[in-house]
Amino acid sequence: MSAPPARDATQRRASALVLDRVTRRYAGNADPSVDAVSLSVAPGELVALVGASGSGKTTTLRIAAGYEIPDSGRVMLTDESGATRDITHESPQRRGFGMVFQHYALFPHMNVESNVAFGLEARGVGKRERLERARDALAGVGLGEKAGRQVQALSGGEQQRVALARALVISPRVLLLDEPLSNLDPTLRQTMRDELRATLRRSGVTALFVTHDQEDAFAVADRIAMLSRGRLLQVGTPEELYHSPTTREVAEFVGRASLLPAEQMSDGVWVTVGRVSLAAPARVAGEPASAANARDLVAVLRPESLALVDDDEQPAWEGRVVGRRFAGGHNVYQVRLESGATVEVMGNGFGAPEGEVVRVRLSGQPLAVVPA
């Protein structure tokens, strides 16, 4: 078996990865784990696969890595030479990808530098050179002085960085990361997110990473692909997913949202609570609503789509403050409306104690409307 050549990071062109309608069905499960998922990752792009557990995101990643072979569909790679080929059935050994596993899968019987050097060892790089490059890679993730340590003596964050260095030192065509941040404690997680993005950006590698945490995805990814029950719901930049979700699931998963029944008219979206209907411009994603399905729509109300008002000149919804949280610079209020629905409202400078009756109005920002 010929190992993929170790390439020089400086003069390498990033590769592109395309999943074309890949489907994977496990014996005994009625529904496919991954159902006709198509996704492309451009050279140097960082794409996050998000979704709840069981949504098929890890299986999709394992198909990209070659640990799973899809029942149908293709995996295509455009490599550094610019040639595109079908790698659906190519073994992981030959793909030349890097992978960071959820539990890092560091070899417990090797020290830190031997772990990092292992991929170079597999490529037949001489001992002296591979250790040198491993130490460089470790320095790149800020672990230069830990090269001789046993991996078991490292903290979780350090292990994560060793796993990253091990995957990057082979100059992978594509870097795949399976929940790389999920094993870290919350404080460390914040820091590691920024470091991860910085490291990936610096290396210029094409990367696909799986996370169940939307904040991870927002902080690291250029684009986000959301999966649910094996299907790809939407792909887009974080802004697109936040402001223009195409389905209710995406709207609920990405950011905070209150969903209220809505009607779409020619002049915008009308959201009715009790007897009061309020209108806002619509940011319609997907197919425009027709008269037939107009009743089955919900408006996606982000906290900043709503505002608390103290005048009673214009129509507004009345509600009672049932909770509030401080969101750095402003309060977000949970307001229980007359209809029984609870919405989150950004409280720009507005002070209201819990239990107080307040008036809520649409802030005028365009609203996303999705099928109910």
Next chain:
Amino acid sequence: MMRAARLRRPPGGWAVAWTAFLLLALLLWSVVYPNAAIIVGSFERGLGDWRDFMASPADREALYGTVVVSIGSVIGALLVGVPLAFLLTRTEFRGRRVLSGVATLPAALPPLVGVLAFLFLYGESGVVTRAVQHVLGLKEAPWTFTGLSAVIFVHAYTMYVYVFLFVSAGLERYDTTLDEAAAGLGASRALALRRVTLPLLTPSLAGAMVLVFMSALGSFSAPYIFGGGARVLATQILVSKLNGALGLAYVETTVLAVTAVIALLVLRRLQGSRRYTVAGKGRATRATLRSRVTRVLLPPLAIALVVLLVLPHAMVILVSFARDGAWTTQVLPPEYTLDNYRRLGTEASLWRPITNSVSMSAIATAANALVCFAIAYVVVLTRAPGKRAIALLAQLPWAIPATAIALGLAATFDRNDPAELRVLLVGTFWILPLAYFIRNIPLVTSAVEGSLRQMDPTLEDAARGLGASRWLALRRVVLPAARPGLVAGTMLAGVAAVGEFVASVVLYTHANRPISVEILSQIRNTAFGTAAAYSVLLIVLVLIITVGARWLEGRFIAGEGVPSANQSQ
């Protein structure tokens, strides 16, 4: 903390200290003393016996044979056990379930019975031998199943089970994402196996190698029956003893025991130095074999393996119905009868070994349960003085081949001499239960210790803090915690004792001969049918003990209202 006031009270209290003292005394007397007597006995004529040993070509050959058999058995067991473990834990193919069901069968044969089965199958007049001869139209048997290679074959056939079980367990715990990581980094299968998988399986492999090496080193029945002209130390000891060269037998025993202890220490070091905790969840992936060649070849291969593994049991059962003396040159026994079984029940001299084996193993095992529970309790849960020595001595019989233990007992308890703490046991009923008891101390102690170590040690303190006496805490807290290990260990000890052969053949008298020794003498009289009937009976006894222990454990669990997996099915 109150040190001055308690100055004279030993840690843990007087009751524990006395128990520890008694256990230590018992172990010194039954384990250390006989073995020390052997070593001392080997110098009774100065260095004379050692010089004889060095000069004797037979002994040099025996030492060589022992080393060859031990190493060969380890290699053979690894060659069979490792691939089988990988195949059955890592892959999915038709027939896998059946094969894993029978993969441990060879270990279920009592030692002598296994050897007997091989004799019936592959010996000069064995069924397989005759069948091959018949099919090929040969004048003579296609092979002579004797010598060191035959012994190694038999050992590999029966002892691969240790390797299989250890490596399977290691693979179950193994985090397969490590292999995926290696593959993803570009490593070929061979490199991943060499640099990642095997190094991480080293503790399992070393553990299994210790067991195989020690078993092969002390193995007696296979070399005794298949050795032919080849010698090993374990059998040579008996030869020297029967020839009246006791001093030489002592030297041989010392050499064998020392070899065993050195091997144990070396392999333990290997085992201990390579132990890692593998973090993370292992994905239990069973690869479905994709390649057409393996898909076509594996099922028939699996069937062949199953047949090969079931054959010994089937053969013993078949021969147990063969009329004694009628089976001469035919491939299969020509005449069948129930007489063999009928005679076991009706003839007093044939019934005697059965009552002997049952009563001697019952006595020994009961003593094991009591003493080993006490040892484990003192070692795990108390700070009694001398507990380290107790723990060490309790493991010692494991390192000493059974022949050596038996000879030690024969050398020590051959006369009444209160001044030297000697009691006359040789030639009495009690020598065999004592031998069984000593051999099984490590087994039962380890099992109980395992259970007690899983118990939260503060539980006993909690019970005593609630006002329970030490006795009540022992009965209501410690004993229930120890029970799984106690039941399992006692069961295994019972199984080992009821079929014990190696120590028995050195120490038995006509009056207390156990089943295994009777099987041997029936074979010598070419009464194969009777020998096989005894063997089947022995297998049935083993089954009764195993099923009985499971039932007992199930009843305990049911009695405490804890739902057991078995009941819900």
